[in-house]
Amino acid sequence: MTFPQDPQDPNHQDHHDNDMHDENEIIQEDEIEEVVEADDAEGDVAMDSDDDHEMGEGDEEILLHNDSIAYFDQHKDSVFAIAQHPIYPQLIATGGSEGESDDAPGKGYVIDTSAAVSRPVLPPSYQSDPSAGQQQNTELTPIFEIDGHTDSINALAFTLPKGDFLASAGMDGRLRVYAVGAANNQFKFKFLAESQETEEINWLLPCPSPQFPNTLALGASDGSVWVFTIDPSDAASPIQIIQSYFLHTAPCTAGAWSSDGNLLATVSEDASMHVFDVWGVAAAKNLCTDNGQTVVSLTEADQRFAVEGGLYSVAISPSGNFVAAGGAGGNIKIVGLPRLSEQQQPTQSKPAARPAPAIRGPAGRRMPAPGPRPSAASAEPSAQAGAILASLAVQGDGIETLAFSPLPNTLLAAGSVDGSIAVYDAARSFAVRKHIRGAHEGESVVKVDFVKSATAQSGTHGWLLTSCGLDGVVRRWDLRGATANQQTAQGGAQVSGLMKEWRGHRGGGEGGGVLGFVQGETGERVVTAGDDGVVLVFEA
Numbered sequence: 001m002t003f004p005q006d007p008q009d010p011n012h013q014d015h016h017d018n019d020m021h022d023e024n025e026i027i028q029e030d031e032i033e034e035v036v037e038a039d040d041a042e043g044d045v046a047m048d049s050d051d052d053h054e055m056g057e058g059d060e061e062i063l064l065h066n067d068s069i070a071y072f073d074q075h076k077d078s079v080f081a082i083a084q085h086p087i088y089p090q091l092i093a094t095g096g097s098e099g100e101s102d103d104a105p106g107k108g109y110v111i112d113t114s115a116a117v118s119r120p121v122l123p124p125s126y127q128s129d130p131s132a133g134q135q136q137n138t139e140l141t142p143i144f145e146i147d148g149h150t151d152s153i154n155a156l157a158f159t160l161p162k163g164d165f166l167a168s169a170g171m172d173g174r175l176r177v178y179a180v181g182a183a184n185n186q187f188k189f190k191f192l193a194e195s196q197e198t199e200e201i202n203w204l205l206p207c208p209s210p211q212f213p214n215t216l217a218l219g220a221s222d223g224s225v226w227v228f229t230i231d232p233s234d235a236a237s238p239i240q241i242i243q244s245y246f247l248h249t250a251p252c253t254a255g256a257w258s259s260d261g262n263l264l265a266t267v268s269e270d271a272s273m274h275v276f277d278v279w280g281v282a283a284a285k286n287l288c289t290d291n292g293q294t295v296v297s298l299t300e301a302d303q304r305f306a307v308e309g310g311l312y313s314v315a316i317s318p319s320g321n322f323v324a325a326g327g328a329g330g331n332i333k334i335v336g337l338p339r340l341s342e343q344q345q346p347t348q349s350k351p352a353a354r355p356a357p358a359i360r361g362p363a364g365r366r367m368p369a370p371g372p373r374p375s376a377a378s379a380e381p382s383a384q385a386g387a388i389l390a391s392l393a394v395q396g397d398g399i400e401t402l403a404f405s406p407l408p409n410t411l412l413a414a415g416s417v418d419g420s421i422a423v424y425d426a427a428r429s430f431a432v433r434k435h436i437r438g439a440h441e442g443e444s445v446v447k448v449d450f451v452k453s454a455t456a457q458s459g460t461h462g463w464l465l466t467s468c469g470l471d472g473v474v475r476r477w478d479l480r481g482a483t484a485n486q487q488t489a490q491g492g493a494q495v496s497g498l499m500k501e502w503r504g505h506r507g508g509g510e511g512g513g514v515l516g517f518v519q520g521e522t523g524e525r526v527v528t529a530g531d532d533g534v535v536l537v538f539e540a
Contacts, residue, residue, distance in 0.1 A: 066504040068536035070116030070138035074109060076100075078511070079529035081108070083156035084518035085163045085180070090114040091187060092518065092527050093166055094535050095146060095153030106149030106170045108156065109142040110189060113527060116140070116537045140537075144189040148176050155204035159214040165192065165230050167216055169201035175218065177230055177239060192232060195239040198224055203254060209261025212279065215242065217264050219252030225266050227278055245293060247274050250310070256323070258316045262340055263295065265323045267311035271300040273325045275337065287338045287385070295338050296323070296386050304388050307331045315402040315412070317426065322389060324412055326399025332392040332414060334430060336384030390430045394422045405450045409462030411479060415445030421467060423479055434479060434497065440469030443508060447516055451476075451523035464499070464523060468514035472507020474526055474538060476500045502538040505530040 077097040085091035095108035116138045146153065151172035158180070159165045166178045166189065175195045181188040198220035207215035207227075214230040225245040232238050250270035257264055262282075265275045275296040282288050282295045289297050300306040309328025316323045320340070326332045397417035405411040410426040411433065421439040424430045439445060451464040465477045476499045505528065506512040516529040526538045 066137065066536075067502045067538060068137055068504045069119055069539050070113060070140050070537035071504075072109070072111050072140040072142070072535040073533065074142065075107070075533040075535070077104065077152075077533055078515065078531045079533060079535060080152060080154040080515055081156040081168075082516045082518055082527065082529040082535070083158055083166070084520060084527070085158050086160055087163050088182060088185075088187070089520040089525075091158075091163075092535070093146070093156045093158070093168075094529055095156050095168055096529075096533070097152040104152075105147075106151055106153040106168075106172065108146030108149075108153045108168055110144040110146070110166070110187070111140045111535070112143055112187070113140065113525065113537050114185075116525075116539075118539055138537075140535075143187060144178075146176070146178070148191070148194065149174055151200075155201060155218070157204045157206045157216060159216065159230060160206045160208050161210050161213060164214055167204060167230075169204040169218055171200050173197070173199045173201060173220070175201065175204075175216075175228070175239065179232060192230070193238045195228065195241075197226055197241070197244070198222055202252060205255055205257060207261045207278075208257055208259060209279075212261060215261075217255055217257065217278075219255050219266055221251045223248030223250055223252050223268055223270070225252055225255070225264070225274075225276070227264070243276070243278055245274070245276055247291070247293070247297065248272055253310070253312045254314045256314045256316050258320050258337075259318050260320065260341065263316065263320070263337065265296075265314050265316055265325075267314045267325050267327070269310035269312075271305075271307045271310050271327065273298050273305075273311060273314065273323070273333075273335070275323060281340050282338060285338075285340070287340070289386075296335055298333075298335065298386075298388075304391070305333055305335075307333070309398070313399050313402045313414075315404055317404050317410075317412075318407045322384070322426075324402050324404075324414075326402050326414055328398045330393050330395035330397055330399060330416055330418070332390075332399055332402070333388060334390040334392070334426075336387045336389055338385035392422075392424065392430060392432075394432055394435055395420050400445060401447045403448045403450055403465070405462045405465075406452050407462070411450075411462070413448045413450070413465050413479075415439075415448040415467060415469075417444045419443050419445060419469065419471075421445060421448060421465075421477070423465070436477070436497070439467060439475065439477075440473065441471045443470035443513065445469045446514060449517075449519065451519065451521075453521045466517065466519055466523060466526060468517050468528065470507065470513030470531070472503065472505035472512050472514060472530075472532075474502040474514055474517060474528060476523070476540070500540065502526065502536075504528075504536045504538075505534065506532040 075096050076099050079096045081095040083093045090113045093110045098104045098107040146168050149170040153168050153170045155169040157167050168176045173196050177192045178189045179192050200221035202219050204218045217227045227243040229240050248268035250268050252268050255266045267273045274294045298305040307327040311325050311327035313326040322336050395416035399414050401415040403413045412424045414422045419440045419442040421436045423434040425433045448467045463480045468474045477497045478499050513531045514528050519526045528536045
């Protein structure tokens with residue numbers, strides 16, 4: 001096994017100005033600052049051939065090349081979901097199916113990755129003779145099993161801000177909640193309650209607002225969107241419905257909270273996007289649309305917004321000024337949002353205030369009261385609210401994943417089914433900073449996510465992007481602009497900005513690829529969910 005060497009720091013890229021144009025822009029191919037070619041290996045034979053299956057399905061790739069320091073392999077089928085505890089990042093929840101049959105129940109596990117032993121940096125002599133210092137991976141065992149689903153678990157989330165609860169969501173429409181106890185690094189889980197309001201849940205997200213702790217949003221296959229708060233003090237109804245929305249007419253494919261937790265953006269296969277005013281903050285300032293529920297509602301009836309084939313990803317900028325929606329054909333729409341407060345960017349954390357008394361929401365449902373209203377000066381609406389600021393179409397296939405960089409950077413990364421990653425600069429009217437065509441060797445990019453706090457590496461804050469794809473590989477990119485010593489050979493081409501890659505999962509074809517990952521705040525460890533039924537722990 002070879003151990004990749006850390007690349008030298010790249011030259012720092014000058015900051016761009018912060019001008020934002022109001023007009024609707026379409027980014028053309030000739031406007032791209034840097035195009036990185038990575039030829040696909042046409043004609044390569046897939047690793048999961050029939051002969052390999054006879055050798056032992058699910059094991060062959062790990063035996064051939066495995067960069068991980070630990071693994072968990074008790075899942076009997078694909079691992080669809082993964083979540084990380086916000087306070088104890090070593091605590092990882094994974095979920096999937098108990099088998100390949102149609103009636104196989106859902107199954108999940110909680111593992112403690114602190115047992116994974118870090119590997120020392122090896123001298124150059126080990127590079128020429130890997131067998132001289134081969135180290136065994138740590139086998140991880142579960143500390144808790146997630147049961148009770150009659151179909152696959154396809155979403156998991158720890159509540160914010162303290163991870164008091166773990167929620168699992170399944171293709172059976174069930175939302176199951178477990179109380180999490182932690183003392184002296186000993187963790188206990190206890191089933192609390194279950195709710196089923198829809199036939200199938202597609203995604204699940206915790207609300208980031210400390211003012212409304214232990215709140216979750218989910219999107220369903222029938223197009224509905226639900227917001228719940230978990231209150232264990234109410235023994236009769238610990239899972240309380242805060243809001244329910246029925247504006248989408250096809251499956252709700254993705255959702256995203258604003259950084260302050262006031263707004264919830266959702267998209268659908270019907271090519272609609274709605275940004276919901278969950279806690280009534282916008283309504284108090286007369287900033288809602290005519291339906292009284294949203295601050296922005298756009299459908300394919302508006303030809304400027306129409307995306308044939310639907311929308312499948314969404315993200316709200318950290319500043320809260322705009323929302324990005326990605327869909328079929330490589331289309332991305334950038335839409336302005338109203339200004340609800342003076343500043344929505346993250347600030348130093350403060351002790352959470354005691355929750356306000358409960359009030360009655362729609363249909364008499366119990367919901368927490370909104371917090372104090374912002375000052376009158378902050379109530380001024382943005383001139384760009386609801387406006388389509390840009391239409392982007394650089395990539396050739398559907399946009400599966402979107403992510404904004406942490407402030408003060410203003411980057412938007414998009415991962416496509418065509419295997420490419422495009423990076424836009426919002427401070428330059430969403431000019432294309434990079435287009436890495438073969439980022440995942442022609443296989444779909446499943447997730448992109450910026451490292452939130454790269455404190456260990458000087459000058460990289462807001463520039464490091466991690467990605468995974470159906471090629472079975474996890475990669476980390478430095479988006480500052482690469483020097484020659486950072487260019488890494490891949491498939492006969494040089495890929496600019498690739499810092500490191502981790503292999504271990506089977507890739508390509510059915511039953512291969514990385515379906516998700518978590519990397520904490522610092523990105524020092526990446527834990528993956530594999531379509532091959534394996535969870536791997538990698539170390540940066």
